[in-house]
Amino acid sequence: MKKNTITRNKISMGVAFVSGLFLLIDGVSGFATWDAIRSFVSTHLNLADNEIVQLILAILIFIAALGGIAVIAGGLLIGNNKVKSGKLIILLGTGLGIIGFIFSIIVGIYEGNITYNSLLTFGAIGIILSIAARTIAVKEPKKQEEKKEKKS
DSSP states (O other), X not given: OOHHHHXXXXXXXXXXXXXXXXXXXXXXXXXXXXXXXXXXXXXXXXXXXXXXXXHHHHHHXXXXXXXXXXXXXXXXXXXXXXXXXXXXXXXXXXTSTHHHHHHHHHHHHHHTOOOTGGGGSHHHHHHHHHHHHHHHOOOOOOHHHHHHHHHO
């Protein structure tokens, strides 16, 4: 494992930990986003009776409801080199991260109640940090790729 990969993932884990704390302080979670997705799937895609789809969505909603705890758990996974799993858990915990954040800003602008201060809440900073944590994390290169790099 490359030292750079280890360092980046440890930094990502630290950023995710701080992000999770900020989300916990502000009470932010991805519950509303995933519940809206569940409602859309149930009503518009006629999948309300599909037990497998409903079970998968229930699990996603449960993880998302954990919010900051999910982000911290995702950071710990990244720190243990489970990068894909960690990034997914962080994404679920923040309610789709950047997409949810941009959507919130658009709604705030449309309703006319967005201010500079509303972008500086613990929750907003936590979401931005969670996006940074996902971006910083890198998956360890496969052994074949490492051999190619050594030959070069």
